Amino acid sequence: MANLIGLAVARSEKTGFDVREHGLQGYRGPRLVFYASGETHGWCRKAAELLGLGNSAYRRVAVGADYRIDVPALRTLIKSDRREGMRPFCVVGNAGTINTGATDDLRALARVCQEGGLWFHVDGAFGALAPLSEKLRSVVQGIEEADSLAFDLHKWMYLPFEVGCVLVRDAEAHVRTFAAKQDYFGDAERGVIGGGLPFAERGIELTRSFRALKVWMSLKAHGVAAYARLIEQNVAQASYLAELIGRERDMELLAPVALNVVCFRLRPRGVAEAELNALNKEALLRVQESGVAVPSSHGAGREVFDARGDYESSQPA
Numbered sequence: 373m374a375n376l377i378g379l380a381v382a383r384s385e386k387t388g389f390d391v392r393e394h395g396l397q398g399y400r401g402p403r404l405v406f407y408a409s410g411e412t413h414g415w416c417r418k419a420a421e422l423l424g425l426g427n428s429a430y431r432r433v434a435v436g437a438d439y440r441i442d443v444p445a446l447r448t449l450i451k452s453d454r455r456e457g458m459r460p461f462c463v464v465g466n467a468g469t470i471n472t473g474a475t476d477d478l479r480a481l482a483r484v485c486q487e488g489g490l491w492f493h494v495d496g497a498f499g500a501l502a503p504l505s506e507k508l509r510s511v512v513q514g515i516e517e518a519d520s521l522a523f524d525l526h527k528w529m530y531l532p533f534e535v536g537c538v539l540v541r542d543a544e545a546h547v548r549t550f551a552a553k554q555d556y557f558g559d560a561e562r563g564v565i566g567g568g569l570p571f572a573e574r575g576i577e578l579t580r581s582f583r584a585l586k587v588w589m590s591l592k593a594h595g596v597a598a599y600a601r602l603i604e605q606n607v608a609q610a611s612y613l614a615e616l617i618g619r620e621r622d623m624e625l626l627a628p629v630a631l632n633v634v635c636f637r638l639r640p641r642g643v644a645e646a647e648l649n650a651l652n653k654e655a656l657l658r659v660q661e662s663g664v665a666v667p668s669s670h671g672a673g674r675e676v677f678d679a680r681g682d683y684e685s686s687q688p689a
Contacts (some may be wrong), residue, residue: 374522374538375495376419377575379462381520381540382491383423384549386461396424402457407431408464411471413495413604424649438628439474446484462491467512467647468499473633475499494525499631503601508607525587528603535583547573606632
């Protein structure tokens with residue numbers, strides 16, 4: 373939901389017409405498109421569909437060997453789309469992808485957006501909390517240049533579902549996207565509706581639970597420094613796991629370990645490539661069923677283990 377809100381504000385501010393009033397059904401202007409790598413979480417496609425842009429408006433950009441978005445390829449695609457008469461309006465960067473934990477070159481993406489007049493949204497997933505640690509802050513440098521940032525608190529703050537956060541740099545743009553005067557709201561400056569922050573003007577929901585309470589209480593109880601230590605410990609665990617895998621002749625590391633996701637698979641000597649998928653799938657299911665840990669998997673036999681022991685579905689959208 374946090375990412376959906378960020379993309380909705382981008383659509384409202386950068387499409388060049390009043391999309392709230394006129395919608396997209398009768399729109400006859402240039403095709404609206406936005407950009408993100410193919411490593412981006414499945415929310416991107418769902419948001420494109422829910423916002424009326426359509427899946428084809430989500431322009432998937434190639435990644436390099438490090439699973440970070442290929443910035444020259446992004447520039448080329450934007451230029452090509454503009455020549456074809458399309459209207460680019462947003463670039464989505466990743467700070468910790470779900471598949472590999474990779475973080476895009478956020479500063480480079482910010483420059484692309486500044487030069488092209490595009491909205492820069494960052495899916496912070498868990499990586500947005502890396503700056504709590506001085507040791508890890510540089511991994512997500514450039515995140516502070518985002519026009520909007522969304523991230524989850526159930527990951528590196530270890531809170532229960534559901535609680536997420538979205539930050540929008542331009543508060544007025546945020547309100548313009550969602551605010552709607554209703555008689556039942558009233559306009560009193562005092563009383564239960566007076567003052568404060570009207571969340572109904574900043575998102576889709578009108579009535580919702582007090583999700584921020586558990587965040588506030590956790591921070592008050594434990595302090596920011598405790599979470600910084602946990603994050604550093606988690607990254608160290610992932611690095612250690614990668615080191616152990618590197619020592620095993622029958623295991624293979626499949627992606628750089630940038631933060632807390634380790635991608636690996638079993639690769640026993642003498643087993644044909646065509647048999648590895650079935651082997652790894654069976655091994656994965658046996659580990660899950662044992663109750664020892666809950667690693668996840670995605671495509672082509674590549675197993676993804678989050679060093680927290682937490683589970684994230686990483687099936688392709």
